[in-house]
Amino acid sequence: MSVPPHLAGEPVRAGIPEHGRIPRYYAVKTQLLALVQELGEGAVLPSERELAERFEVSRVTFRQAVSELVLEGKLVRRQGAGTFVAPPKLVQPLALVSYTEGMRAQGVRPGRYLITREHLPADRRLAADLRIEPGDPVIHIERVLLADEERVGLESTYLSARRFPELLDVFDPETSLYACLRDELGVVLVHADERLETVLATPREALLIGTNPATPMLLVHRVSRDGAGEPVERVRALYRGDRFSFVTQLSGPGATG
Incomplete structure (x- = not known):
């Protein structure tokens, strides 16, 4: 899985362990961050199934990436409505x-x-x-x-x-x-x-x-x-x-x- 070029020097570098292999969920996370920036505040993310297929990962891996972004305040889940791009802190x-x-x-x-x-x-x-x-x-x-x-x-x-x-x-x-x-x-x-x-x-x-x-x-x-x-x-x-x-x-x- 490739890392978005414009993010290569940003959070993904801090996520590379000493052995040099990027965890799969973390690569998904960087791609989601790029999507968040593209969509803008308040936008709803495409469905879990659609994005998991786009990023070629399992839903379990995809959910781990989303969960971290929710905890960091980049995304927000709304029951029955979906996952949205969060407002600035x-x-x-x-x-x-x-x-x-x-x-x-x-x-x-x-x-x-x-x-x-x-x-x-x-x-x-x-x-x-x-x-x-x-x-x-x-x-x-x-x-x-x-x-x-x-x-x-x-x-x-x-x-x-x-x-x-x-x-x-x-x-x-x-x-x-x-x-x-x-x-x-x-x-x-x-x-x-x-x-x-x-x-x-x-x-x-x-x-x-x-x-x-x-x-x-x-x-x-x-x-x-x-x-x-x-x-x-x-x-x-x-x-x-x-x-x-x-x-x-x-x-x-x-x-x-």
């Missing part, structure tokens, strides 16, 4: 920018719906992150993140209930928490420590986000601070790996400005 900056601002900058309508709003006693780790005492009350807000009405993530935020006793009275959970902190409570986030890793969602998380438990997720841990360096929030946010990528700006030691 959403891009969220690794910066102190709210989810609302990040989505609107891409022309996407952000949304959230509330799952949990409660008071909890802080365990030792949470207390250390928020610089409070273990057992002190914290506010826990858990929300599903939406992009143009599509469920794309799940966010849990923890704040000191003693520092923000009025928060739940003034905060609309369908809107930006950062805007509420700034406009209603006069708190501006200035610094944050953030860590990003890949995980699989728990069964509960997958159900809330509406995704396959096998879909890779991007997990963000963040502790945000105000101008005085005091912790304001601790966040645990899950984003669908097939729908999101993250971007940041880096500077070398010689950079100016």
